[in-house]
Amino acid sequence: xxxxxxxxxxxxxxxxxxxxxxxxxxxxxxxxxxxxxxxxxxxxxxxxxxxxxxxxxxxxxxxxxxxxxxxxxxxxxxxxxxxxxxxxxxxxxxxxxxxxxxxxxxxxxxxxxx
Amino acid sequence: xxxxxxxxxxxxxxxxxxxxxxxxxxxxxxxxxxxxxxxxxxxxxxxxxxxxxxxxxxxxxxxxxxxxxxxxxxxxxxxxxxxxxxxxxxxxxxxxxxxxxxxxxxxxx
Numbered sequence: 232x233x234x235x236x237x238x239x240x241x242x243x244x245x246x247x248x249x250x251x252x253x254x255x256x257x258x259x260x261x262x263x264x265x266x267x268x269x270x271x272x273x274x275x276x277x278x279x280x281x282x283x284x285x286x287x288x289x290x291x292x293x294x295x296x297x298x299x300x301x302x303x304x305x306x307x308x309x310x311x312x313x314x315x316x317x318x319x320x321x322x323x324x325x326x327x328x329x330x331x332x333x334x335x336x337x338x339x340x341x342x343x344x345x
Numbered sequence: 346x347x348x349x350x351x352x353x354x355x356x357x358x359x360x361x362x363x364x365x366x367x368x369x370x371x372x373x374x375x376x377x378x379x380x381x382x383x384x385x386x387x388x389x390x391x392x393x394x395x396x397x398x399x400x401x402x403x404x405x406x407x408x409x410x411x412x413x414x415x416x417x418x419x420x421x422x423x424x425x426x427x428x429x430x431x432x433x434x435x436x437x438x439x440x441x442x443x444x445x446x447x448x449x450x451x452x453x454x
Binding site: 271274 | 349375378380386387388389428435437439440441442444445447
């Protein structure tokens with residue numbers, strides 16, 4: 232299966248700690264997206280990359296959040312000094328340049344901040 | 346408004362048809378999407394419709410689009426217990442997808 236993969240699937244951390252999540256997109260997709268989903272809501276856009284360039288960031292992405300895609304393949308999302316409000320499902324998606332809106336999602340990383 | 350809107354909940358009996366409705370915002374959207382999310386899982390792209398179409402059928406799924414009213418619906422024929430999930434409609438806005446709040450479909454045996 233060559234779908235989008237994310238690691239870890241679950242993360243429990245204490246408030247104030249840093250966490251990092253990884254996303255591996257579908258290999259031929261050059262666009263990669265991060266979304267956040269809280270309980271009972273639809274996913275909300277955080278940021279996206281085209282190849283290694285981060286081209287757009289949502290106002291939801293505070294300065295404690297940073298995302299990278301150094302070689303245009305996998306991406307990492309780091310949250311520094313986590314807060315309880317960061318508890319959510321973090322979803323990664325990818326799409327090709329031909330069908331940019333046809334986004335395929337990974338299984339998500341569920342973050343719980345205690 | 347600026348929100349993509351969906352009703353929260355739908356309950357049907359196994360074998361009946363389900364109709365999930367969505368109101369979107371941008372009449373210039375080229376494609377509109379339906380995703381399915383099972384508990385604890387990511388989103389699965391179910392189907393989509395191009396904006397110049399009124400209807401698209403894909404096995405048990407039928408998508409209807411009313412561009413005048415910005416209304417999108419997903420019909421699931423012969424609903425099965427495995428169809429129990431949350432269904433999201435989504436429209437492209439710039440480089441992102443904007444999602445509705447999701448409709449939880451419960452299928453009773």
